Amino acid sequence: xxxxxxxxxxxxxxxxxxxxxxxxxxxxxxxxxxxxxxxxxxxxxxxxxxxxxxxxxxxxxxxxxxxxxxxxxxxxxxxxxxxxxxxxxxxxxxxxxxxxxxxxxxxxxxxxxxxxxxxxxxxxxxxxxxxxxxxxxxxxxxxxxxxxxxxxxxxxxxxxxxxxxxxxxxxxxxxxxxxxxxxxxxxxxxxxxxxxxxxxxxxxxxxxxxxxxxxxx
Amino acid sequence: xxxxxxxxxxxxxxxxxxxxxxxxxxxxxxxxxxxxxxxxxxxxxxxxxxxxxxxxxxxxxxxxxxxxxxxxxxxxxxxxxxxxxxxxxxxxxxxxxxxxxxxxxxxxxxxxxxxxxxxxxxxxxxxxxxxxxxxxxxxxxxxxxxxxxxxxxxxxxxxxxxxxxxxxxxxxxxxxxxxxxxxxxxxxxxxxxxxxxxxxxxxxxxxxxx
Numbered sequence: 406x407x408x409x410x411x412x413x414x415x416x417x418x419x420x421x422x423x424x425x426x427x428x429x430x431x432x433x434x435x436x437x438x439x440x441x442x443x444x445x446x447x448x449x450x451x452x453x454x455x456x457x458x459x460x461x462x463x464x465x466x467x468x469x470x471x472x473x474x475x476x477x478x479x480x481x482x483x484x485x486x487x488x489x490x491x492x493x494x495x496x497x498x499x500x501x502x503x504x505x506x507x508x509x510x511x512x513x514x515x516x517x518x519x520x521x522x523x524x525x526x527x528x529x530x531x532x533x534x535x536x537x538x539x540x541x542x543x544x545x546x547x548x549x550x551x552x553x554x555x556x557x558x559x560x561x562x563x564x565x566x567x568x569x570x571x572x573x574x575x576x577x578x579x580x581x582x583x584x585x586x587x588x589x590x591x592x593x594x595x596x597x598x599x600x601x602x603x604x605x606x607x608x609x610x611x612x613x614x615x616x617x618x619x620x621x622x
Numbered sequence: 623x624x625x626x627x628x629x630x631x632x633x634x635x636x637x638x639x640x641x642x643x644x645x646x647x648x649x650x651x652x653x654x655x656x657x658x659x660x661x662x663x664x665x666x667x668x669x670x671x672x673x674x675x676x677x678x679x680x681x682x683x684x685x686x687x688x689x690x691x692x693x694x695x696x697x698x699x700x701x702x703x704x705x706x707x708x709x710x711x712x713x714x715x716x717x718x719x720x721x722x723x724x725x726x727x728x729x730x731x732x733x734x735x736x737x738x739x740x741x742x743x744x745x746x747x748x749x750x751x752x753x754x755x756x757x758x759x760x761x762x763x764x765x766x767x768x769x770x771x772x773x774x775x776x777x778x779x780x781x782x783x784x785x786x787x788x789x790x791x792x793x794x795x796x797x798x799x800x801x802x803x804x805x806x807x808x809x810x811x812x813x814x815x816x817x818x819x820x821x822x823x824x825x826x827x828x829x830x831x832x
Contacts (some may be wrong), residue, residue: 457768458728469713473723480716502695503684509688511725514673554672 410435412462413452415442416619419523420474420581421462425619426578427478430611439620469545476513478572492569495599500567507565509572514554518547519580526588545590552593552600559599564607574607582608582617625650628670629677629724632742634734634793635689636677637829641660644825647704665700688727693786699805705825707786718780721772721787725779728768729791732761737797741774766813773812778820788820795821796830 410428414421428435440446442459448459455463456472464471466484471477475601482494495501521544529536536602558565581604585591595601607613627643627650641807643650655661655676663674670678671687679686681699686692697707711714735758739750772779780787795817798804807817820826 458724458764469716471716471720473720476716476719476723484712498695498699499684500696502684502691503695505691506686506688509691509726510673513688514721518729531689551673551735558672578706 407436408436409467411438411465412436413455413465414439414440414447414462416616416622418442418461419520419583420619422579422582422616423474423576424462424464424477426480426612426616427481427493427572427574429615430490430493430575430610431481431485433481433485458568459618475508475572475576482572490570493572493575495566495571500571503566504571504573507571508576510551510565511573511576514551514579515548518544518551520586522548522588522590523580523583526590527583545593548593552597555603556597556599559603564603570607570610574603576614578607578616582613604619623649623651624654624682625653626680627677628653628655628667628679630655630662633657633676634737634797637793637796638689638790639677639679639692639696640832641826642696642707642786643791645705645707645789646700647694647758648696648700650757661684661788669751674765678701681715690722690786690790693790693797707789709781709783709785711801714781717786718785721779722764722785722790724768724789725787728765729762732758732765733791733794733798736762736801736803737794740803741797759803759806762803766806766810769813769816770810773816777809778816784820784823788816792826 410429410433412421412424413438416422416425416437417548425435425437431581440452441459446452447456447461452463455458455470458472460472462472462474462477464477466480472479479494486494486496492500495504521540525536525544557567562568566568581594585594585604585608595602625643625648627636627639629639629652633653640652651727656666657676659666661678662671667678668674670680670685675687677687677692679692681695684695689764693707701708707776709718717751735754739755739758744752769779778784778788795807799807799817799821808814
């Protein structure tokens, strides 16, 4: 099937999976080109041409090449506003502003500590690297503060930005999936009533379940 | 006044929004948040920004936090006012969007840590951590190498015109240029020219002199 959209990277990468779930939510067909990080394919000249920092994912649609998963998600959601999950980036400017606000909160406050914890607790053992206990403790402390804010917010709002599932919630799926599913820190999320309810709703969406299948394949 | 910005003078995030308001030629009321007295952690402020950080923003009934969400809102809502900070063509705007994320995910983490260690800590009589400086200068150099390559093909980071992708750098840049980290920018000719150009924009000069 000829398709204009190509994603480069392994589905196990949190940033790659962020893009994949967005494409699936929007019913946008795509081809996924594997990139072997073990063979350092992401540092080779052909890949660097697409992604100058040598990181996954890289993304192509027709004649444009993009990188940075959240920029790619915004692009997809704006290009296909009415297709698939319609309200992903808001149907009016005020809702869009709220989505941007919580997407920024994810990228500035949630992502740093949850990424460190994901690496330390999930990937370091797999790569036979020594875990840094001090770093784990520090970042758990930071994550707890963020989850307390979320607990409060989700007590009065079904999703982070409002009544509808949006890019802001979607962006949390990759790191949270690892922490809940592959570490002994799930209770950070499950012990918080509203966060737990929210996680249960967003993680059981068909698009995300499909991505998790791809990761476990 | 419809637009209100709750911020602090030294805060890079507050300055990011002020730069944007200046470029868009918008009138606003600046409400100073007394951080030395922990006003940013007061219940009243937390209702504006639940993370207890500056800035917080309102435009009529709309309330927002996160400087980069606020600038996006301003750039799109007031597209017809002041200077353009976005581009109309969706494909070109997608590329601008990439470099907006690059600032947020790559430049900001290293840049803001360096600004804290080299520029802000000394103001408060705190000791600079040389290990942190060395680590983050190395990270910043990797980012600036990519910028050097990009800016040799593109006048501004996002493309042909000045956009939010460039503007978002200004507050951290301002701090770094007053420290030894300036040499990292000077050593890269295209980066050096770009940094000088964006800092000489009249709106930026107005924002930091106000």
